[in-house]
Each structure stands twice: as structure tokens, then as C-alpha cells.
Amino acid sequence: MGMKSDIKLIDDNGLRIDGRLPNQLRPIKMEVGILKRADGSAFVEWGGNKIMAAVYGPHEAYPKHMQEADKAIVRARYSMAPFSVDERKRPGPDRRAIELSKVISEALESVIFVEKYPRTSIDVYIEVLQADAGTRVAGITAASLALADAGIPMKDMIVGCAAGKVDDVVVLDLNKEEDNFGQADVPMAIMPRTKEIALLQMDGDMTYEELTTAMEMAMDAAQKIHEMQVEALKRKYVKEVDKNE
Amino acid sequence: MSNSKFTAGVIPEMQRKYIHKLASQGTRVDGRHFDEIRKLEVTKGYIPRAEGSALVNLGNTRVLVGVKIEPGTPFPDTPNMGILTTNAELAPLASPTFEPGPPGEEAIELARVVDRGIREGHAIDLEKLVIEEGEKVWIVFIDIHVLDYDGNLFDASGYGALAALTNAIVPASRYDLGDDFKLPMQHYPVPVTFAKIGNWIVADPNLDEESIASARLTVTTSEEGHINAMQKGLCGTFTYEEVQKVINMSMNIGGKVREVILGDSNVKED
């Protein structure tokens, strides 16, 4: 955020550098059940992001001191492939990945009926294969699909979506240039049914009005993304029938 | 549906007997011939952001290989050659038996076996990757990312690495070092792995077979019929005759695999 640049991010017609309107999402594709070994899995393409999520569990938490007597623990791990970014990323988690893993774990846990599986762990692995801004929100959207696919009971889905500010305009779903040269970014995770906010981060500089506009924009978009999630989950089962026809 | 826990780790004795029984009748768990590999699909250019990439499906085993190319300092003993470095990650999403954390010995062996084939087979013309002799050369990073593990990572990763290299572009313009150019390739070494099950030898073992195999042998051969790398694994042994047979089978199968890798397989998206 906040890198100064001469690039004009919003043109005279109010369009963004990729031709989108301020409140328009990038193209999103979702697919559920893509991995054979995992208990649940999903793939999300969101703009140039390519992200896979897999769920293993619930299974007895190990090491034992991690166990909670009355509920399952949710352990999400966010990881970026070395080739997912322009400059090769050294393999292994950095401080950013560790922080994101923590907030994503907490957001996912907020919808899971964790009390159903005491002493267990539900492991969620998010692999960013190609990064194009907004990886954490695309990742959490994929993770939520993978959890549903794994048969984990939840009170709602989780949808990730970000909004922000570029060239003094509040915009939805920042792309890479906007993320690099924009003024603010507000990644969120939202429960589409109850509209509760499960993840909220912000960095940059916004007025109160700008921030609330951005949050409302993301929450509206979350409904659309949720429709795609529902469609992707149901499609898996329709497709499986077709295949055998 | 997955089989995450039940078949992970401990292999039932029952499974060993069943696979041996099938082998004695000339067949395999998935009905393949002994010298038949699983369906191979290669999608090149899957990660446009990488300089080269390929997604490989070998049956249900899925591996994504990305190539990044950056300028760097050459090794003192090879001032007029680019650098090749290979790394593998067994991403924990690929199997219930893969743990998060730094690469273990399995990942390191995998990276080294793939590296050996590419390096000793002189797949890349490293002498063409010098920017300024002794000062600056191109470093080619091959990163292997295992996504779904159903056996035989050596071959899936080797095919992915070769396919990713064949569609890699050296990003010279990004570093103000002239025009981008295709990564100079000169040979196409292809690994084929065999598992020994009882007294039988099968190509491209899947996870069920791999987990009960007594020995494993990977042979990497070039388009000229030369042998560039071998790696024998596990506690069992091969006879000299078996090794000869394996090398011949590797050349035969390798030829067909090479056609798939070099073929126009970069059209398939999603």
C-alpha cells in the first residue's frame, strides 16, 4: 500500500486499469472436489489468482497437548508456491504467511460446529499457485468450499472479499497494480447468511465514509461470490452423474 | 471420495497379498499391463506468472512444476555456465502423510533425482545462460509442487520439470538485459520408474503398489538412447538381468512419454 507512483489507476471515464467499474469483481471460477487424497478440496481462480485448498480431518489432534477437551481445533496453513510471484519466493512460511494462517484459521473456526469433534484437529491447507492480489480472500473462499466438501458441519459458508481505495476512489477487489500503488486495502471474510464479519484487516489511509463504503461494497459482493460457491458445490454432484452417463 | 486415513501409513497385509495375487495372474490393481504407465496429461504454461510451468497428471498423481529464471553470480568453478537449482515441496494438501515444515529426506531425494536427470542429460544448454563471464549468469530455479499424491512422484515431477523447461522464457527484458529469449534446450531426458512386487516388475507404480513394493528403480534416458541417471530405492534388490530389462523398458516407455511432453499439449486450460 501507499507506494507513490505516476500510474493513473482510474481513467477519465471512471474505469480502472483492467477496465472494471469501481464496484466490479474480477472474473471468478470455482471447482470443488479436485483432489483425490484430501477429505475435501476446492480450486478457485480469481483474476490471475490460482488457489487450491484441501481439508484433512477431523482427526485426533497431535501432538496431544494441542488437543482441546471440548472442541476441534482448526489449523489453516496459507502457503505460496515459489513460482507464484514475479520474483521467486523462497520456499517455506515467512512472517506474513504465519499471520495470515492465524487469522484465516480463526475466521474458519467461527462457522464450524467445532464442539461436535472434541480433541480433534481439522487441517486446512491453502496453496497459492499463482498470486495476483487478494490471495487471502480467494484462499478463504476456497477453504470454505473445501470444508463443505469434506462434510464438516458449519452454520454458514465463509466468503472472502476485499475492497480498498485507489486514486481517491473506493473500489472493490483490488488487482495487483491497485494493491501495489493504491491507498488502502480492506480484506474481509463474511458469513453470507448472517452477514457477520469473520475476518477484517485494513491497511492504508481512508476516511470513515470511505471505509464504510468499502466494507458495504465487499459485503454486497460477498452475496454474489456466495452464489458461485453454492453453484460450485451443487455442480460437483451433477457432474459426477454426467460422467457416468 | 478420499481415503485419507484408512489407507495412509500402515498397509494391511491383505493388500500386499491381493496385489501379489493379481501380479501372478498378469494384472494390476487398476487393470494395467506391467509395462503400461497411467494416463499422462501435461498442461504447459499453467502458471503464466512463472517463466515456465507445467501441470502433470499421471493417473491420480498431480504435480505442478514452475520455473523461475533470475540473474545471479556464477559458481567460481563454472564462470561460463548458468546455474540450475531444483527444489521439491511435498505440499501437505497432497497426502495425509505429508507434514508441513522444511523439506524432509523424501522431498530432497525427489528434487535431487529430478535435478540429476535434467543436469546429467544436459537438457539445458547452460553455456548459453552467461550474461557476463565470471560475473553474472542466469539461474534457473525448478520448483516442484506435489498437489495430489497417488504414487510415483519421481516420474510425474521429472515430466513436469522437462515440460516446464521446454516452455520457459528467459525474462531478460525485465532486468534490462536485452530481449527475452526461449530457454535454450538441447536434450530431453525422461525418467521412468519401476517397482518390484514379488518377482514381478511394474512400470509407474501407483500408491497401492508403491507402498508394498520391495524395491524401486528410476532410469532416466535421453532421446539418443543414452542413460543419464539412475536411482535405486527401498530395501529390496534387483538382479543384473532385471536391471538390464528395466533399462530397456525405460527407453521404450521414455520415447512415448517424450512425445507427449514435446507435443502440442499447452492448449488445455482448466
Next chain:
Amino acid sequence: MEGKIAIRKIVVPGEEIDEKGKPGNGVFVENGKLYSAYLGIVDIRAGYVNVIPLSGCYIPKKGDKVIGKIIDLAPMNWVVDINAPYYAPLHVNDVPWRVDFGDTGRYLSIGDVILAKVSNVNELGQVWITMKEQGLRKLEGGHVIKISPFKVPRVIGKGGSMIQMLKDYTGCRIYVGQNGVIWISGPPEGIITVIKAIRMIENEAHTYGLTDRVKEFLEENRGENDGNEE
């Protein structure tokens, strides 16, 4: 294509369920409304609205017959993977043999597959199993595969009709554990056919007219398997 086979209504976690009835399994109530907790299909039975999950792990119930795998030994018990979130201990008092202290490995070793019964489950999810009952035993020969435990009823079929059909057509012996682990024994071609048919049932468990399609598949794969039982 999609119109060919009727699909039962699929719901996702958090989706409101229109059907009226008392809240059953797999649903929860908020502000008087019913919602699904799972990706599953709606099932109305005796006035209760249930959601049957389409995937997920096995949750042991007392009395379930399960197929398990020995994964560890202790002087007084074995540790058994029954495909549930928790491993189940099998105590030496719960087997049909007299086992001396520390001699567990002589009777069942790591990797052995057994047919057992869930004898107790507590609120913490802890499970105990037993082999002390007629028919419970170590399974030898054959092959095991795993399916979603929620699809076990479809594989068994109404009154065991589906499983009987699989046995009749292939000459295999088949045992379906409530935990989704299936043991198949018989001629290799028969086993391969049974596995294919079970995968088909698994993939199409949420559709109507499944029995007929499986029968069709078995007819096509009939071959020389008939009556080849070992």
C-alpha cells in the same frame, strides 16, 4: 444430460430449508427457521427434517459393525483405525482368545484387518470396540476399499438388495462396515467389477433409479465370474 437422472435436493451449509417439520439430524434452528449444517440432501422422515451429508468422516455409534485396521500394539490392547476421527482401543478382554500380558502381537499384528463391533462411545468421542460376538473376526484374503460412510446405506440397498445383487453377479463375498470400509473377497476379476460398481453407487448415491443402472453395469460385466466363489 442433467435431465436424465432425477437428483435429490442438495443443500449447502447455512442454507435455509423450506420443508416443514421437526429438526432432525444435520440441521440447526435459528430464529425459528431450519438450516442445513452440511453439504447434503434433504430427507424427511416421520415428521423430522434431516440433512444427510454427502461426504465426511464416520462418527461411531454403539452397535455398529465396522472394519478396522490394527495400527499399534500395547501389552493389554491393540489400537485400531476404524476410519473415525478417533482411534479405538481393542482390549484383550474383548477378543475371543485368551491373550497373556504382552502377547497381543501373536494374535493380531500391525496391518491386520478385523471385523469388530462398537461396544461403547462416550460424549468425548472415545470409542471402544469388541470382537467377542459370533461372526466377528480377523479378515483374511481379499481386498478393502473405503467409501463415504454416509453412502453405506446406498451400497447395502433396501433390505440388502444392492449388496446381494453385487454378490450374485460377481461371486464375491462382500462385507460393508458401517464406517465405510468394505471388504471384498473372491476372484480378482470379480473384485475389480465390485469395486467399479461400488464407485458408481458412491458417485450417484444422490440420484434415483440407481439400482437399475448398477444392474445394467453388472450385466455388461458379467463375463465368467458366475459361481466362481473360492
